[in-house]
Amino acid sequence: MTMYSESRMWGDAALLVCALLCASFSGFGEKVLIVADEWPQMEVLASFLEEKGSYEVAKAEQNKLPDDLSGFHAVFQFVHGKLDDESAGSLIEYAQHGGRLVVMHHGISSGKAKTKGWLPFLGMQLDRDRDAANRYEWTHGVTLTLVNLNPKHYITSHDVNYEAEVEYRSSDQPSPPATMQAILFEGSEVFLNHQFSDGREKTVLFGFTYTNAKTGKTYMQDRSGWLKPAGDGYVFYFQPGHVTSDFENPNYCQILMNCLTWSPCGNP
Numbered sequence: 001m002t003m004y005s006e007s008r009m010w011g012d013a014a015l016l017v018c019a020l021l022c023a024s025f026s027g028f029g030e031k032v033l034i035v036a037d038e039w040p041q042m043e044v045l046a047s048f049l050e051e052k053g054s055y056e057v058a059k060a061e062q063n064k065l066p067d068d069l070s071g072f073h074a075v076f077q078f079v080h081g082k083l084d085d086e087s088a089g090s091l092i093e094y095a096q097h098g099g100r101l102v103v104m105h106h107g108i109s110s111g112k113a114k115t116k117g118w119l120p121f122l123g124m125q126l127d128r129d130r131d132a133a134n135r136y137e138w139t140h141g142v143t144l145t146l147v148n149l150n151p152k153h154y155i156t157s158h159d160v161n162y163e164a165e166v167e168y169r170s171s172d173q174p175s176p177p178a179t180m181q182a183i184l185f186e187g188s189e190v191f192l193n194h195q196f197s198d199g200r201e202k203t204v205l206f207g208f209t210y211t212n213a214k215t216g217k218t219y220m221q222d223r224s225g226w227l228k229p230a231g232d233g234y235v236f237y238f239q240p241g242h243v244t245s246d247f248e249n250p251n252y253c254q255i256l257m258n259c260l261t262w263s264p265c266g267n268p
Contacts, residue, residue: 029054030073032260035062035091037079040244045076048253053260062087069093074100074260077107078241085116092121096231102259105241108194110136122235123198123228130193140189140242145209146224146252148181154267155227155236155258156205160251166209171221182209183251189242194223202226208239227259234264 032055036042042059049055055073060066062079065087069075075094079087095101103122112118113126126136147168148156162181169177190210196202206225211218224239236259240246247253261267 029056030260031056031058031071032074032076033058033060033066033069033072034076035060035065035079035087036076037061037081041241041247042076042078044244044247045253045256048247048250049257052250052253053257055260065090069099070097072099074102076102076104076256078104080106081111083107083112083115083118088115088118088121092117092230095233095235098232100233100259101230101235102256103235103237104256105189105239108237109138109191120197121230122237123196123201125195125197127193127195134193136194137192138189139192139210139212141187142190142210142213144185144188144190144224144240146183146185146240147207147209147220148205149207149222150203150205151181153203153205154262155255156225158258158261158267159254160258162251168207168209169220170207171223183249185240185246185249185252187243188240188246190219191223191239192219192221194221196223198228202228206238225255 032049034042034046034057036059046057046059049057062084069090075091077091091101108119108122108124110126110128119125127134128136145166147166148162149170150156162183164182164184165179166182167177168180169175190208204222204226207220207222208224209218209220225237227234227236238256240252
């Protein structure tokens with residue numbers, strides 16, 4: 001066998017492996033699981049996934065997780081209260097063995113810092129003891145503006161219609177201000193000063209802008225939506241979700257569903 005033919009053989013094999021890997025990420029119409037302890041919001045998401053995506057949606061409280069999660073194309077995590085160590089371990093293992101774990105809203109919050117291995121797995125840090133300018137805080141009953149920071153990405157763009165444009169300056173300084181597409185969530189909740197602890201492992205998709213009504217200070221932080229590899233799978237995070245109306249915006253549900261059809265090898 002010549003060097004050229006051997007090189008071509010290995011190249012063809014690599015293309016085949018990539019094709020098989022990407023095919024495994026198509027997922028449209030497969031089984032997904034929602035793990036939650038608040039259900040009004042998740043009933044809206046489940047209906048969207050069933051009607052728009054033809055997914056078979058199963059639902060479970062964290063203390064009733066199936067023993068084997070490998071049969072689910074994706075798992076959504078929406079636990080507001082304490083996330084048990086055992087449940088977190090099952091979700092982490094699911095992602096690391098090739099699953100898609102979609103973490104929403106309070107999946108990154110101060111209570112989750114008590115869950116063994118959870119924030120390190122997500123590559124996050126929350127500091128409650130820092131100075132006021134950088135301290136982790138949350139405020140509900142506010143307008144959260146979700147800003148599209150990655151407009152060419154499949155997850156942010158496929159079948160998503162943005163209702164607004166805002167001026168945004170990336171928190172990855174130094175950066176100039178730019179006009180960007182956005183979705184507004186009224187009466188929602190914002191988390192300030194989420195810190196990445198994993199360097200550049202994440203692909204940032206969304207930032208947020210929020211103005212404190214009492215102080216007039218406007219916050220702009222690149223922390224409202226991202227994805228990162230997790231072993232053989234992926235973990236995604238999105239900040240909106242405090243109230244049912246967040247999920248009644250079909251564009252937000254579409255963004256979440258895009259995580260299930262996105263391919264790491266590229267989408268058409």
